[in-house]
Amino acid sequence: xxxxxxxxxxxxxxxxxxxxxxxxxxxxxxxxxxxxxxxxxxxxxxxxxxxxxxxxxxxxxxxxxxxxxxxxxxxxxxxxxxxxxxxxxxxxxxxxxxxxxxxxxxxxxxxxxxxxxxxxxxxxxxxxxxxxxxxxxxxxxxxxxxxxxxxxxxxxxxxxxxxxxxxxxxxxxxxxxxxxxxxxxxxxxxxxxxxxxxxxxxxxxxxxxxxxxx
Amino acid sequence: xxxxxxxxxxxxxxxxxxxxxxxxxxxxxxxxxxxxxxxxxxxxxxxxxxxxxxxxxxxxxxxxxxxxxxxxxxxxxxxxxxxxxxxxxxxxxxxxxxxxxxxxxxxxxxxxxxxxxxxxxxxxxxxxxxxxxxxxxxxxxxxxxxxxxxxxxxxxxxxxxxxxxxxxxxxxxxxxxxxxxxxxxxxxxxxxxxxxxxxxxxxxxxxxxxxxxxxxxxxxxxxxxxxxxxxxxxxxxxxxxxxxxx
Amino acid sequence: xxxxxxxxxxxxxxxxxxxxxxxxxxxxxxxxxxxxxxxxxxxxxxxxxxxxxxxxxxxxxxxxxxxxxxxxxxxxxxxxxxxxxxxxxxxxxxxxxxxxxxxxxxxxxxxxxxxxxxxxxxxxxxxxxxxxxxxxxxxxxxxxxxxxxxxxxxxxxxxxxxxxxxxxxxxxxxxxxxxxxxxxxxxxxxxxxxxxxxxxxx
Numbered sequence: 001x002x003x004x005x006x007x008x009x010x011x012x013x014x015x016x017x018x019x020x021x022x023x024x025x026x027x028x029x030x031x032x033x034x035x036x037x038x039x040x041x042x043x044x045x046x047x048x049x050x051x052x053x054x055x056x057x058x059x060x061x062x063x064x065x066x067x068x069x070x071x072x073x074x075x076x077x078x079x080x081x082x083x084x085x086x087x088x089x090x091x092x093x094x095x096x097x098x099x100x101x102x103x104x105x106x107x108x109x110x111x112x113x114x115x116x117x118x119x120x121x122x123x124x125x126x127x128x129x130x131x132x133x134x135x136x137x138x139x140x141x142x143x144x145x146x147x148x149x150x151x152x153x154x155x156x157x158x159x160x161x162x163x164x165x166x167x168x169x170x171x172x173x174x175x176x177x178x179x180x181x182x183x184x185x186x187x188x189x190x191x192x193x194x195x196x197x198x199x200x201x202x203x204x205x206x207x208x209x210x211x212x213x214x
Numbered sequence: 215x216x217x218x219x220x221x222x223x224x225x226x227x228x229x230x231x232x233x234x235x236x237x238x239x240x241x242x243x244x245x246x247x248x249x250x251x252x253x254x255x256x257x258x259x260x261x262x263x264x265x266x267x268x269x270x271x272x273x274x275x276x277x278x279x280x281x282x283x284x285x286x287x288x289x290x291x292x293x294x295x296x297x298x299x300x301x302x303x304x305x306x307x308x309x310x311x312x313x314x315x316x317x318x319x320x321x322x323x324x325x326x327x328x329x330x331x332x333x334x335x336x337x338x339x340x341x342x343x344x345x346x347x348x349x350x351x352x353x354x355x356x357x358x359x360x361x362x363x364x365x366x367x368x369x370x371x372x373x374x375x376x377x378x379x380x381x382x383x384x385x386x387x388x389x390x391x392x393x394x395x396x397x398x399x400x401x402x403x404x405x406x407x408x409x410x411x412x413x414x415x416x417x418x419x420x421x422x423x424x425x426x427x428x429x430x431x432x433x434x435x436x437x438x439x440x441x442x443x444x445x446x447x448x449x450x451x452x453x454x455x456x457x458x459x460x
Numbered sequence: 461x462x463x464x465x466x467x468x469x470x471x472x473x474x475x476x477x478x479x480x481x482x483x484x485x486x487x488x489x490x491x492x493x494x495x496x497x498x499x500x501x502x503x504x505x506x507x508x509x510x511x512x513x514x515x516x517x518x519x520x521x522x523x524x525x526x527x528x529x530x531x532x533x534x535x536x537x538x539x540x541x542x543x544x545x546x547x548x549x550x551x552x553x554x555x556x557x558x559x560x561x562x563x564x565x566x567x568x569x570x571x572x573x574x575x576x577x578x579x580x581x582x583x584x585x586x587x588x589x590x591x592x593x594x595x596x597x598x599x600x601x602x603x604x605x606x607x608x609x610x611x612x613x614x615x616x617x618x619x620x621x622x623x624x625x626x627x628x629x630x631x632x633x634x635x636x637x638x639x640x641x642x643x644x645x646x647x648x649x650x651x652x653x654x655x656x657x658x659x660x661x662x
Contacts, residue, residue: 029482030481033379033381033382034380034381036380037380059226059230062222062226063226064218064222064226064227065218066218066223067223067226067227069552069555069556069578069581070549070552070553070556071226071227071230073548073549073552073581073582074230074231074234074545074548074549075230075234077544077545077548078234078237078238078545080544081238081241081242081541081542081544081545082237082238082241084541084544085241085242085245085541086241088245089245092256096375096376096377097377097384100352100377100588100591103544103587103591104483104584104587104588104591106544106582106587107582107583107584107586107587108582108584109486109579109582112582113579116575116578150381153381154381171425171426174381174382175426175652176482176651177482177647177648177649177651177652177655178648179482179648180482180644180645180647180648181644181645181648181649183644184637184643184645184648185641185645187636187637187640187644188637188641189636191635191636191640191641192634192635192636195635195636234545238541238542238545242541349595349596354595428658429658
């Protein structure tokens with residue numbers, strides 16, 4: 001059980017798919033202009049991740065080497081088509097906003113990345129936890145960027161106005177490249193915090209090393 | 215079990231293909247009625263909005279359909295400018311075309327027949343609603359332009375569907391921008407298409423574009439011009455003007 | 461001919477997949493540490509796009525577009541929802557072939573690209589180009605030009621970026637920002653710069 005918790009939590013910071021594994025950027029940037037589509041996108045990605053990881057993990061014993069890639073992609077694409085159809089039927093207004101980007105979940109590097117590097121070699125339970133963990137890690141960064149961009153670019157969050165009218169809106173936030181800049185800053189912050197934590201842990205865990213240096 | 219033999223590989227491939235097809239087909243089959251019903255209601259709501267028949271908020275879907283059926287609707291053949299009487303204007307959906315024997319499907323404007331909607335006051339034509347569409351920044355933008363009785367002045371422009379970027383391109387739906395279009399003239403006295411979307415446009419033929427959404431606004435200006443040119447509605451409007459003269 | 465040049469120029473600059481539509485970023489950032497590898501990646505992407513966009517156009521018009529199956533007697537069928545799978549299938553097959561080809565004839569490039577060559581299959585730029593082709597209803601000839609244009613544009617973007625990154629290695633950035641963080645910020649600035657071209661008419 002502790003194993004599952006660790007697998008769930010690790011991708012959030014140490015192994016965050018976006019900042020560390022450099023994955024899943026495309027849809028992250030294109031959809032991060034406001035919070036609501038970003039939220040639906042995050043849920044869709046988690047759904048596809050869960051389906052593909054579980055399906056491939058179930059089949060990992062019988063996947064032939066020569067058609068491995070196409071098989072995985074077929075499974076992922078089918079999941080995305082189903083998600084797209086469900087969105088069109090039950091949330092048509094959001095589906096319209098997400099349009100091309102839902103289809104591009106197929107090409108979201110996180111999905112294939114986790115399938116190839118994890119689900120192929122691990123049992124179903126672990127793969128499920130891995131999928132949820134990575135999905136949450138991806139969502140954390142996506143929703144943070146979307147919240148900042150919507151708040152400072154539009155003064156709203158989820159459509160409701162938060163900032164007073166007099167507060168100047170930063171139009172640069174509404175342009176896609178600003179997502180890059182924000183992610184760059186997030187990486188800087190998380191890396192610096194991580195390095196500090198590692199330094200603290202290594203000094204307390206290995207007092208012998210300190211003596212050798214000093 | 216060694217799966218790398220040819221027969222086993224084929225078996226796995228066929229199995230996955232069947233499972234995925236079943237999954238996708240069932241999803242599409244089960245969800246399509248809901249999607250289609252919803253899609254047409256939104257389209258008809260946009261038509262009613264452009265026609266000025268959607269003055270209050272919270273009009274139910276059924277009310278939308280009933281009012282829509284009250285509108286006078288025709289299918290126009292753009293090449294001749296005449297009505298096509300055997301096609302039902304209310305049911306006709308040119309945005310989901312059915313291929314005829316000689317359609318190549320390769321032109322960007324692959325429809326020659328479009329539905330048009332006429333609002334009458336007693337017997338006099340008061341307003342006409344014309345569908346327009348064209349490529350935006352991310353996907354196709356669909357909308358309706360409402361013209362006044364003179365068939366040259368814009369009364370309204372309503373966007374029905376688009377995939378433009380939230381917070382930027384989708385501001386073409388803002389009431390502010392709709393108001394910009396009101397009263398603008400499409401044609402000048404010679405009948406040439408003069409309407410355009412430009413930065414800082416103030417004349418009776420120009421609509422000011424939304425800053426930050428120039429790609430989307432330019433796209434809208436471009437396809438609106440195309441739709442009112444000689445390849446679009448002009449032959450029809452010329453004929454209609456002659457017919458509506460007392 | 462003029463139409464083709466028009467399309468190519470627009471696809472390379474005003475509608476550059478990497479810097480305007482921000483597609484293909486994963487591979488873009490991960491495989492641009494050295495100009496040599498970037499050139500190899502750019503070439504690979506150009507080849508893939510040059511073939512997949514026209515092939516997908518042909519498949520879409522013959523099989524999937526609404527009414528496309530009229531020749532088989534099913535004019536009212538609309539299979540456009542299958543375009544995701546069909547396009548990806550074509551792309552996956554082609555990338556697999558390219559993978560084998562590189563392994564046989566260009567081993568060093570194959571090793572340098574590593575896991576990112578199979579990942580070309582799910583490169584947003586490649587699928588995105590085919591999806592844009594559908595949305596813009598390009599003819600077969602136009603889609604050939606478009607494939608060339610977007611490939612060249614993407615290759616140009618990644619090579620530029622690699623050149624900048626090589627120099628960045630000697631910069632004195634704060635430790636947490638070095639490497640990945642700085643790459644993101646530089647790409648953001650590049651994207652802003654290219655967005656200035658968006659108003660030009662060709």
